[in-house]
Amino acid sequence: MKKISVVGAGPGGLTAAILLANAGYEVEVFEKEGFIGGRTSPIHIGDFTFDRGPTFVNMMYLIKEIFDLADRNLEDYVELVELTPLYDLIYNTKRLTVTSDYEQMISNIEEVFPGNTAGYTRYLQETHKKLEALVPLLQKKMDSITDLLSIDAVKALPELEIGKSLMQKLAEYFNDEELQLAFTFQSKYLGMSPWSCPGAFSILSYIEQAYGVFHIKGGVNQLTQAMATVLEEMNVKIHLNTPVKEVLKTKKKVAGLLLENGDIIYSDDVVINADFGYAMTKLLKEPLASKWTPEKVKKKQFSCSTFMLYLGLDTQYDLQHHTIMFAEDYKKNMEEISDTKILSEDMSIYIQNPVVSDSTLAPAGKSTLYVLAPVPNNFSDIDWPQIKKQYRDVLIKTLESRLDLKDLEQHIEEELVFSPQDWEQQMNVYQGATFNLGHQLSQMMTFRPHNQFKPYQNCWLVGGGTHPGSGLPIILESSRITANLILERDGIKTYPIQPLPKKVNYSIPKVPAYDPTTI
Known part of the structure; x- marks a missing residue:
């Protein structure tokens, strides 16, 4: 042994x-x-x-x-606890509720971004095929060039969308950039802007809608x-x-x-x-x-970091379990996080309000808010001890104004602020890059x-x-x-790998093949 x-x-x-x-x-x-x-x-x-x-x-x-x-x-x-809907997306003047219910999602898209429902159906159909091709690459070792020449790798090669960004790929389905962003925000957690992220990662949003999002x-x-x-x-x-x-x-x-x-x-x-x-x-x-x-x-190249607020509130707000708020100029925000590595005045924020699904996390009538703002990692040399309090205050004011969380500051009963420097010093996260390489x-x-x-x-x-x-x-x-x-x-029987589940959360009709003139 x-x-x-x-x-x-x-x-x-x-x-x-x-x-x-x-x-x-x-x-x-x-x-x-x-x-x-x-x-x-x-x-x-x-x-x-x-x-x-x-x-x-x-x-x-x-x-x-x-x-x-x-x-x-x-x-x-x-x-x-399977979440329905998955999350709310907040734009400057629009709000889109994302769900894994196909008919409801079609209705939501048509209401907020009319003329894009056929593209959404094609996105589901084609991205499932992409996922089927790419999954084998995520389940096997990749430690030599010969692994890239395997049958699975050769089959998956076209789905890597080499030379095509995630935004370019999604433009094949949707004619509105804001709707395209609805299927891209996951890329920043991989350390990339959707304008530079490979088109293969269109599978990330698809996985959520096809197989659900769960709370424990x-x-x-x-x-x-x-x-x-x-x-x-x-x-x-x-x-x-x-x-x-x-x-x-x-x-x-x-x-x-x-x-x-x-x-x-x-x-x-x-x-x-x-x-x-x-x-x-x-x-x-x-x-x-x-x-x-x-x-x-x-x-x-390392991922971004995250500036965190963990807020215990003496009240409850009308928020979904998950809310993603886009910066007004999202592309500039992504460039500042990943490229120029400066703090954005116009920030994107993720908010979790889990008490709507799980009452065990806070006393009756109270709630927890988990607030995450993607920020540059510590290669930026940002002086977090100097500006931590100031950035925290800006986040609170942004939440109060853009999400209409009235008097949020006055309702904070408990609070922990966690900066990229804290990730590095307290949790041994290299350069505070929360999502690794x-x-x-x-x-x-x-x-x-x-x-x-x-x-x-x-x-x-x-x-x-x-x-x-x-x-x-x-x-x-x-x-x-x-x-x-x-x-x-050691000559011991290895653990088996199951194929991708066939059952998904939606049942959709067939649509015509891709016609660029429809976008």
Whole structure:
């Protein structure tokens, strides 16, 4: 029985630990914090509970599948709440409610953006085919050029939309730029503006509408709590308050972990779930893989950061569970976040108001607001200690004016403000880049850090900084890929991969083939 040490009790590390322990390995998890989940953990402020990071779950079929592989039923551990509608989109003069109900979505689009309903139907039909082609690339290792020449990769190549941006792709379906934006805002969490994001990522919005968006009662943090419970049932030890100082190396193998307290943990394999940039610059320290030296990591493209407000209110507002508010000049806002790296006066904001779906998160008559503003990462050199309070005040005033949240300031009972500097210093997020490495094609598939971190024979990566990428379900998929590579090496039966579910949330009529003159 080989001993495997997992660094980090985030969703990637916990998933890897479950799959490896279930396969018979001796597994231990080492977590620097006193709590489970990393960015997928709860924040308790007074009588209010918040998710620290992810606030919803999509691709629920994949998360259920991971639990199934360990002979567990996800719904024995958590209570799922499917959201209807999905979210409200707030423009300068318009509001669009996005739903996974096809007929209702057609009605909503026709009311706000007339003349675009046929394009929406084609978007659903064609993007499902794109997703079917691309999913196999997200489920298998991508650690060599030969993987790019596989049958699945060759089939998927046309769907990567190389040379076509997400906005250009969506212009094939919709004649209004604001409606196009309704299917693009997810791209900023990949570190890209929709004007530069590859057209392949039109699948992101589609996945939400085709397979639903879910809340977990008590918060998404309950998913990682459920994973910890499964590990407890498996007698896997999770060591909290146990930071790792360094991954010990000997030639082309890792020997184990040096803990901050001076203890040495010898291991046959090490699985790293720490933030990728942090792991390369702090834990591995000058790895043999020359392209990931600290100097070269610094030159990679990283996602934006996020400025967070966690507000416990003594009242409740008339808001959907999720609301996305676009900057009046969204393109300029994206350029300032990703390119010039300056703070936008005209900001985009995401707001979660979960008490409309889950009364357990706040006392009766009260509510929590989770407020996220995408901002430049810490390569910007923004002086957050100097401007943190000022930026917080601007956010509050913007919410009061644009969302008509009257007297919001006066209703705040509890509050936590979290800046990009806090993400870096308190959560070990490299340069505060909350969503890890960007997802440009030059940093995807075989060009992204590999699940087996070569040249070390027994060092493995899971999480948003490795293949296939960031996003909660995709992080879990990275763990299955890594676990299967270890199992395959040791001659143990690997975990199966289920095909994309055929059942989706809509039933739509066939429409004519694409005719550019109709746009």
